[in-house]
Amino acid sequence: MGVRREIALNEIERSGVLDAQEAVFVARLQANEDAAYDELVRVYHASMFHVAYRMLSDSNDAADAVQEIFLKVFRNIQRFRGDSSLKTWIYRIAFSEILNRLRWWKRRFRSSTVSLDDDHEGNGHHLHLASASPSPLQALELKEREKAIQHALTKLSGEHRSIVILRDIEGFSYSEIAEILGISSGTVKSRLARARADMKKSLARHLSIQGMDL
């Protein structure tokens, strides 16, 4: 196991993209260390779930997608050569899996239905609130806004939705988004502009326009 880890580490360090700490972590994953996989799941499961939920609009589907994403990470980790950061590589696997699911749904006419989970029943859809105890009015506004954001996202195509989520929610750079989605930075820029324009229309009621200095 130790020799295998050393070899993996040497190969990754040669790529020069990863810092030493991340290179060691990847080498541990490639050496199939239990603790490394536990750490991987602990660090990434929440962000994977949030992204999957934003894309799929269903908690169960999102949870299922998250498990599949980690299985794919495990199955492909030996091919990871450190050409990008581990995070970018994991997101690339995640979006590949999620977009495949969306295409599968589209083929089965499910894309027209918007789940938004338990909203219709009025149970569930609890939010992580930023402040400890918002007033009932604030909580209602947050819930309304969250619902509107998710609804606006579902109105976008899978490609546009991916870009908006990666840029405006996850905070990836244009080049990272290009790498994750396998498209050029120019395409990212143009698609993001179109997607934001659509989002702006859908969320007009929730956008505040104030004076700003340029």
Added chain:
Amino acid sequence: MRVLSNISCEAALELMSPFIDSMVSVGEADSLRSHLSNCKSCKRQLQSFVSLRNVMAGAELRPVPEDLQLETRVRLSHARQRNTRDRWQTHFDNILRPFAMPAVVGIILTLLGFGILLGGLTAPRQVIASEEAGFYQPPSTPDSTLRRLGGVSPDLDNALSVQSEVNTVGKIDEISIIAGERSPGVDRWLQELVLFSQFKPATHWGLPVRSRIILSFVTVRG
């Protein structure tokens, strides 16, 4: 280099999204700023872009299912174990596969060889018809018993045949004449036969069993 030329609202609108991400060139940024300073409509558009970005960045997070982390770890662990097992299985198969066919052929040839050899050495099995009888011993009696009783038998004009049931202690339980004439003398003699005759009972697998015998008597004159 500052670009002072003005741009259209359409062109300004296209620049707004990359502008808020600082993904425009210095020249494009200057052109946009110049346009916005004179176009309130586009300025509002830019403000809405900024507001959208803030709203999205501040979007609340969906709570992660409590058991997701554990379930994922378990599923991943199973997959990793299966993977390790499969890898060993493949390794094992690769080692054994070259030997598999010769081994099977060898076993078949060995079985055939032994079959032929043993078939030739073994005597053909014969069905022993008297196998059951081999474990059955018929009743018997000392010669003296019947000779003594036969000596006092009545004169018989014809041969007398009797059927007797011998019990498990060698005594006659029942007796009946199956051939010959019946008379008071014959009956009395038969009663004596029942009383005094002693047989060694028949045995089956060594255990005494009831049996049936036929005795024939004939008077010899002269």
